[in-house]
Amino acid sequence: MVTKDMTIGEVVNADSSKAGVLMSFGMGCVGCPSAQAETIAEAATVHGINLDDLLEALNR
Structure with a gap:
């Protein structure tokens, strides 16, 4: 599982x-x-990406 702190x-x-x-x-x-x-x-913040959306996609 990918987490925001990885x-x-x-x-x-x-x-x-x-x-x-x-x-x-x-x-x-x-x-x-x-x-x-x-x-x-950090990457989500820098790129203006919604963190929850990114994590959801990474954990599919």
Whole structure:
């Protein structure tokens, strides 16, 4: 289960298919160095994405 406190790196390393979900929300830089340490919540805030919608999609 993906949580808001997980980093993008953790999510993508655990399941590479989640990169496509993140990109569909406008997060094109899922592999860049800063994304490796950025949490899902931080990324949602930076990109102006609804956190609940993102988590729902990541946990399908």
